[in-house]
Amino acid sequence: RDKEKLKHSDGSSDRHREKHKEKDKDKEKRREEKVYTSPAAIKSEPEEDNGFYPSPQHNRTSKREFEYKPKKVKTEHDKKAKKRKHEYEEDEEDEDIKPKKKTKDKKGTEGKKSKKEEEEKWKWWEEERYTDGSKWRFLEHKGPVFAPPYEPLPDKVRFYYDGKPMKLSAPAEEVATFFAKMLDHEYTTKDIFRKNFYKDWRKEMTSEEKSKITDLNKCNFSDMNEYFKAQSEARKQMSKEEKLKIKEENERLLQEYGFCIMDNHKERIGNFRIEPPGLFRGRGDHPKMGMLKRRIRPEDIIINCSKDSKHPKPPPGTKWKEVRHDNKVTWLASWTENIQGSIKYIMLNPSSRIKGEKDWQKYETARRLKKCVDRIRAQYRDDWKSKEMRIRQRAVALYFIDKLALRAGNEKEEGETADTVGCCSLRVEHIKLYPKLDDQEYVVEFDFLGKDSIRYYNKIPVEKRVFKNLQLFLENKQPEDDLFDRLNTSILNKHLQELMDGLTAKVFRTYNASITLQQQLKELSCSDDSIPAKVLSYNRANRAVAILCNHQRAPPKTFEKSMQNLQTKIDEKQNQLSAARKQLKAAKADHKASHDDKSKKAVEVKRKAVQRIEEQLMKLQVQATDREENKQIALGTSKLNYLDPRISVAWYLCDTAEDVYLCLSATSISDCKGHCRKKKKKKKKDIK
DNA sequence: AAGGTGACTTAGCAGAAAGGAG
């Protein structure tokens, strides 16, 4: 039955629903009597492979409530919840969210915890999505939290110009403190940073200050810097009570401003605090580093909420720039930032329905790509032979995106941002061709800065046709010319859209990341591995993905030290082990001599001890390996954005590939539980 | 087609919080 549903689901998704709008509306009317709208059965088709990362399945059993009654968030909702049918779930979970109430009396961490549980209980994935492009029907929130106002420095903290103390006006002083706080950072030694800072700082000075201060090199911020260091030290030394007070205040703020109501549900907001003013810190060689990021006022903020909601109030004596009611977007508030002139948004937390749906959709698109990726690959290989240059370029670029998981590479405005590239924006200078390199033929060397100015360096052998094409693309070009001069992301994505509905360049990254995890897990792990071995296998699989996607990190500052510590522990353990082994040997000898019960028991005891220490040693060694391999690799990003969680859950929960297959056609843990009942209990609590 | 804009996802880093050893 699952498979039947599975076939129906996402392939037809929005378009299908669009066509059947009328029918949908009709169903909506009948919602009262019939909650369970099961899709028509469609012939099942055997899956062609081992079932990893299979086709999608939707298991939506109820519709979103369209008529919103603000006053009745909980009650109405609860009634509806009861009507829903969840065939797999356990009773304890058959409850929808009930905003607070039972948590109100308990406070602090307790309250937080149970709130989380409540949110988990709303199974938005079992409800219908909007099909008309709207994102919500009702939205109410309290608006953003502004950065605290500037507090002038105490008089004893001095700024010196040309060796003489100088009292700055509040606006100039504030900007000076931004610089003073960063004194230890190497940013402040960079020319561009200093130049940009100085230029913007002058704008904040009084005319008197402007005429006095003419050279940044004569400014001495070190007294201010000391002061801030002392402050942060004092913060660390605060008493427990003081710390608790701050924590409570933060919690209060979170409770008041950190949530909104969207369509009957209380949802966590992602970033409800407005970014405080400061000096812009771009990544890499950014031409705007050091510029002043100005303070955002209520007059800069556009509020978005529903008409029939209680509108957020601007702070006393201020007004919003605008209040609008646009339910085609998901943001609650926005403002225009002054460095790049781009818009910043306040949006919901990833735990929210609106983010979760999008995330799910992303993986469903990747699953659809899996079904037709062979066809697409065959096509681009064919296109390498095209008579048309633009098609060859498109095909080679797509090959890179697919094989190397490169980003699309939009054009960017020169001089506005750091000079970074992606696939379509690669320049001649970023690749080198080697007809022969060591024992390999047709090797391409990539060396360029990608997103966040992270270096991508890779040497890979490519097919002869690709190589020849690259040679062709390079003909008569200068190093700074575009490699793909007949291609850009919009051309590429238009082409991809024709190959598969919803296909864009980034889908290849998602797909290849997830499929790599799956293959690696299968390859690296063994069902009866110990837990530490499983952890290592998982991390290695995760690492393979991170390497594919070039997710790097600066080695942690304490890396060497913590590695040494671990090595010390390993050495100690090894000593322990050899001591234990000696004792075992002695006990054995003793037993051989006496053959009595007592000595036999002693042997057993020693044997157990050896075994235990061996296990501990192994655990430490695994940890060391893991950490060493992870030195410069960031696993978090792929975990968060590229790996379909169903793959991990299925792998963890199941002992055989067959189990994994079954679990992957499930859409929820409760489905999975049905397949792997035995393992469920033991592992359930670990799975968070 | 070119260029600009808006909305949304993806990214690494710093500091906070949690965990664990002594």
Added chain:
DNA sequence: CTCCTTTCTGCTAAGTCACCTT
């Protein structure tokens, strides 16, 4: 309980991509 290490979270920059205008 304290102190240090490790892990998690918040922050916000930097991408992608659709859509609009000219």
